[in-house]
Amino acid sequence: MGKRGMMVVMALLMVCLTSNLIQKGDAIWLSLPAKSGTKCVSEEIQNNVVVLSDYVVVSEDHSYIPTISVKVTSPYGNNLHHNENVTHGQFAFTTNEAGNYLACFWADGHNQGGGDVSVNLDWRTGIAAKDWESVARKEKIEGVELELRKLEGAVEAIHENLLYLKSREAEMRTVSEKTNARVAWFSILSLGVCITVSALQLWYLKRFFQKKKLI
């Protein structure tokens, strides 16, 4: 392989690496109101899932970039990440509890101007957060094999998700059947109460009228 070939390969590899960095730019933009607002996003995450996220404040005016504060909490209230007065940052954690994870952003009070602050949030969980480059480096695979490995990971994630949906559906089915039984039994109970109460009424009024010598 000549020198020119080497250079071409190196150039292509550089393009490759930078393009993977550009890929991470696909994310969702939130807009935080300037005064009071806290914007929170949440997601239901299972146990033992890798969560990777990074956020950047976006502003058209490059001379001044407003700062924001972030707080990420777990379902049981533990603080996972807390940052104040930053323009960008990232956090990563592996979940210990299954439940609702909350990430809250708010614009700091001492920002000049009254404009809304736009935050670019890239939130990845599970298979999307996997670092394929390090897997490729560790196991020395590339090209077709790496792509097939990625596909295998995606298919496993789909399968796990499907199993989770199946268990949720089974849970809902038991709740529905319990509700069905409950509606039946409690309606009979209501009817029973109605009949008992009217019988008691009759007996009491009869006794009352007999006492007052009307019957």
Add this chain to the structure above:
Amino acid sequence: METWSVRCAFIVTMVLLSITRAAVGIRFVIDREECFSHNVQYEGDTLHVSFVVIKAEGLWHYGDDGVDLVIKGPAGEQIHDFRDKTSEKHEFVVHAKGLYRFCFTNKSPYHETIDFDVHVGHFAYYDQHAKDEHFTPLLEQIAKLEEALYNIQFEQHWLEAQTDRQAIVNDGMSQRAIHKAMIESVALIGASVLQVYLLQRLFERKLGTSRV
């Protein structure tokens, strides 16, 4: 030998450049209005969007009225408009690259939790294939497969959100069945006690005036 390795590196690059996955699945609480933006980098991509209203924090935790969603393109043109939907899935082909805005409007007086997902499917092989006939069909098929799998993951996320909504409705229904029976029994007992008391008072008064 040299051209083969250069070609190989080129192919690997194209593969890695062309399989772009962008998906986001978040839940948020909406008060009146909430807007999100998403950057689409390539024209001709298919943009899939879905949303499900998980729960409405109303009086009985029941909200059948949905939310409105307006999708606007980079130049501000309206792409689609959904009115009063509790759950919806939509896809369209992106004609202009840039920032797409998704604005939700909540018409009911209560807060609602919405699960929102956006997925952009990019498939670069359509233009690449025309240029290079020596392109490996294997990689092309792998890219198609990957695209299909990401679509499945998008659908699953929507299904999961729907399941969550149904779970909340089911639990609510179960609670409500018991509450209804209890309140009904208490009301019946109360009504009959009231009846007896009123009749007693009526006859005592009547007896009192007529006997004297």
